[in-house]
Amino acid sequence: MTQVHTVLFTFKSSASDDQVKDACKQFIALKDKCIHPTSQAPYILSLKAGRDNSEEDCQEGLTHAFVVEFASAEDRDYYTHKDPAHQDLIRAMDPLIERAVAVDFLDGVF
Secondary structure, eight states: OOEEEEEEEEEOTTSOHHHHHHHHHHHHHHHHHOBOTTTOSBOOOEEEEEEOOOSSSOOTTOOEEEEEEESSHHHHHHHHHTOHHHHHHHHHHGGGEEEEEEEEEETTOO
């Protein structure tokens, strides 16, 4: 079972299209930039992202989704709280974000 970390964003209306695209590119780059402190190798198993295109009209203003997969909860916890590349991204994106929602789960566990 893998640990899945899902983050949904609404960007501020003051954020330009270029700022949003750059922030999304920086987020996607974490797949290679996040290095495990013990193995010294990238540890994100997969990272998928995109702009909402649902026709269900229940997004509540959330426009961008990022799904990050880890081998363990420990790797997710390191990423969330300590990984320098992720912490830098949080600081860079914070002025652009109106709303963020995170949902994590173990794949297949209900």
